[in-house]
Amino acid sequence: MADATTTDAGADWAAWQESWDRQQEWYMPDREERFRIMLDMVEALVGTAPRVLDLACGTGSITARLLARFPDAVSTGVDLDPALLAIAEGTFAGDDRVSFVTADLKDPRWAAGLPYDSYDAVLTATALHWLHSEPLAVLYGQVAGLVRDGGVFMNADHMIDDSTPRINAAERALRHRHMDQAKAAGALDWAEWWQLAAQDPVLAGPTARRFEIYGEHSDGDMPSAAWHAHTLREKGFGEARAVWCSPSDTLLLALK
Numbered sequence: 516m517a518d519a520t521t522t523d524a525g526a527d528w529a530a531w532q533e534s535w536d537r538q539q540e541w542y543m544p545d546r547e548e549r550f551r552i553m554l555d556m557v558e559a560l561v562g563t564a565p566r567v568l569d570l571a572c573g574t575g576s577i578t579a580r581l582l583a584r585f586p587d588a589v590s591t592g593v594d595l596d597p598a599l600l601a602i603a604e605g606t607f608a609g610d611d612r613v614s615f616v617t618a619d620l621k622d623p624r625w626a627a628g629l630p631y632d633s634y635d636a637v638l639t640a641t642a643l644h645w646l647h648s649e650p651l652a653v654l655y656g657q658v659a660g661l662v663r664d665g666g667v668f669m670n671a672d673h674m675i676d677d678s679t680p681r682i683n684a685a686e687r688a689l690r691h692r693h694m695d696q697a698k699a700a701g702a703l704d705w706a707e708w709w710q711l712a713a714q715d716p717v718l719a720g721p722t723a724r725r726f727e728i729y730g731e732h733s734d735g736d737m738p739s740a741a742w743h744a745h746t747l748r749e750k751g752f753g754e755a756r757a758v759w760c761s762p763s764d765t766l767l768l769a770l771k
């Protein structure tokens with residue numbers, strides 16, 4: 516696999532995107548569905564040529580789907596992971612609709628390096644659960660300042676409703692049974708994917724750096740969708756609610 520994704524000309528970015536998507540889908544088989552609804556809501560609220568901030572962009576998964584559907588969109592990706600950003604930058608090299616910024620979203624000055632002061636849409640997926648609710652609320656205040664009036668913020672992520680522990684436990688048990696079956700059929704998990712990246716001649720250096728930065732990260736407290744909606748309203752959005760959910764995850768939309 517590591518050989519298959521690196522040629523004499525450099526890394527095969529399309530192959531890395533593909534293997535990233537498969538790895539993420541092992542955790543979220545409905546990942547594409549949430550991206551589709553996210554872009555439906557972009558079109559509904561800010562149109563087909565939006566200026567987008569892809570927050571905690573990773574390999575640029577949202578940006579790729581955005582530009583495939585809306586060729587007149589522009590996107591800024593921001594992330595801290597040098598390996599995922601290397602894949603993102605390799606993928607979009609030469610595309611002047613896209614730029615990337617390296618920043619830690621917990622740094623109060625993270626937005627200082629962005630190329631624009633405001634965005635039609637700030638979009639994020641499977642990332643903000645890395646932050647505890649206190650820094651996440653601070654980040655939401657900063658995001659509210661970046662979204663223009665009439666613009667949107669959307670977050671697709673794992674959000675836990677503590678008031679339904681038996682439902683949560685049953686859902687989790689079934690989800691993990693399905694994951695175990697997919698694993699037995701050859702699916703790669705997070706740790707195995709990173710082992711491959713570490714063996715790749717191009718990604719080995721940035722992968723070593725990302726483990727120095729993050730270590731083995733631990734997740735935040737993953738508050739409920741109601742908490743996200745309430746906090747986003749408190750921080751300056753006019754409306755906020757779920758526009759899609761699965762038994763474990765929610766796509767939360769906030770309108771400025």
Ligand SMILES: C[S@@+](CC[C@H](N)C(=O)[O-])C[C@H]1O[C@@H](n2cnc3c(N)ncnc32)[C@H](O)[C@@H]1O
Nearest residue numbers: 571572573576594595596619620621640642645
């Ligand atoms: C599971 S990946 C998801 C990436 C992408 N949104 C996707 O759906 O494929 C989580 C991303 O959040 C980023 N991230 C987590 N905490 C961050 C922070 N404090 N600052 C910047 N990026 C962060 C990680 O580097 C990683 O790229």
